[in-house]
Each structure stands twice: as structure tokens, then as C-alpha cells.
Amino acid sequence: MKKVLILYYSFEGNTEKIASYLSEKIEADIEKVRPIKELKAKGFLKYVLGGFLAISKNKPKLNPLKFNPNDYDTIIIGSPIWASRIAPAIFSLLKSDIIKDKKVGFFYTYLGGNKETDNLIIDCVEPKNKLLSIHPCLSVNEDYENQKEKILKWAKEITKEKKSTK
Secondary structure, eight states: OOSEEEEEOOSSSHHHHHHHHHHHHHTOEEEEOOBSSOOOOOHHHHHHHHHHHHHTTOOOOBOOOSSOGGGOSEEEEEEEEETTEEOHHHHHHHHSSSSOSOEEEEEEEESSOOTHHHHHHHHHHTTTSEEEEEEEEEOTTTSHHHHHHHHHHHHHHHHSOOOOOO
């Protein structure tokens, strides 16, 4: 049984870039969460429609996962932030019973946002799982090298084995 699974949704590739990097560095399995009907908007419309779907707490139906979260000790979840909220695919994942009774680390990519985002993440993760911590990744495209160092340090911290004190 592998210890860590990374589940993520990415629309423009920023969250995927971070998730893939983490998967390689901490040797975790990785899977993209895919809605059955993917958002196809482009240009400015993608921000308007994506933000509306996130604010309205849209829960799209998801394609089945290849990896079974029950086989893992820790799940790392990654999402872009739309209108200060997690992407609908990740919202749907967390509101389902797919991930239950797990230790969860959550990272998100964003260009701007507010403190409300972390509280919304806590509300989505905590009822069914133990939230280890949240890590924001600001402006991944402009600051990727700096973001890589920070996210790797975070991931190693939340996935490290606790030493027995016998």
C-alpha cells in the first residue's frame, strides 16, 4: 500500500504543475479529478462561468477514480480557486463519500483571493476527514521556482512519519 495519494483538478494547468511536481518529489500516486462534463468556456467567459459555478456550490458528476483513496494514509488535494472558492470538481469530491476518515492536506493555486477561502476549505474537508493543513500557491506561472520550494517543504512536513516515543 502506497502512503500518499494526490488528487487534483486543474483547468489551466497551474494546479497540475504543482501536483505533478509533488508526486515526483514525494513519490506519491497522482490522479486528476475529472467531471463527466468538463467546463469548456474560454477567455473572460471561463472566469465568469467558473466563478458562478463555484459560488453556486455546483457539484458536477465525476468520472470514477482509478486509485481507491481507502488504500492511502494521507490524501493531498489540489484545486484552483475560483471566486474565492474551490473548483466545483473538488467541491463535489469532498461532498461525496469518496474520501472519508483520511488525513488530508490541501493546496490551492490562485491569483487573488481572501481569507474566506481557507474557511470554506475547512468546512468542506473537516466533516468527514482530518485536515492537516492548507497551503496556498500564489501566481504559479510568475513564481514557480519559489512556489516549488515552499510546496515541497509543506508536503514533506504533512506526510512525514511520526516517530514512536516508546
